Amino acid sequence: DQQVKQNSPSLSVQEGRISILNCDYTNSMFDYFLWYKKYPAEGPTFLISISSIKDKNEDGRFTVFLNKSAKHLSLHIVPSQPGDSAVYFCAASLRYNNNDMRFGAGTRLTVKP
């Protein structure tokens, strides 16, 4: 049962434009959400997170938006840079277990110069 879904396997954008990566979840017990970035042959690295008590969190070029009623979150990257090309994973943490995260399948972002 895929509780965290990233329905776009890939996304291609031009350098300088906005990248929008989407994520949907089904379990209402998720209350904390994270985005990870992964380069080939490396482990994921943490990018940004958001608690369910907020609807937006911003860190430099990265902004995460959370729509609880729609069980949807998105990651915006503005402006996109070629170094942002990677696989982006959405993850969600359960309310009653701080250590159990469920990951989406990832979206491969390609930023073209």
Place this chain on the structure above:
Amino acid sequence: NAGVTQTPKFRILKIGQSMTLQCTQDMNHNYMYWYRQDPGMGLKLIYYSVGAGITDKGEVPNGYNVSRSTTEDFPLRLELAAPSQTSVYFCASSTKAGVRSNQPQHFGDGTRLSIL
């Protein structure tokens, strides 16, 4: 500062063989985790540990065993390798704040395991 180190990077096993995937961290983190990532899928939690001597099952623990005798090391054991365990395995560590800290988890670079 090495962070989280996993060995080996690659391994091919025959069905029924056993092996131990090693994971060590030098950040004095209390929490450690093992994940697997199958092709086209997200990471799935196998086991985790909140401190030496304490381990807990994650989402997909069957076919694996772990131990945590020291803060630094968290080995993952496959006793009877099966083709379904072909995957990339990631080890991670975090502070006591777990996934809700400002640096939730530090990951190793993974072990790619094929079972034929």
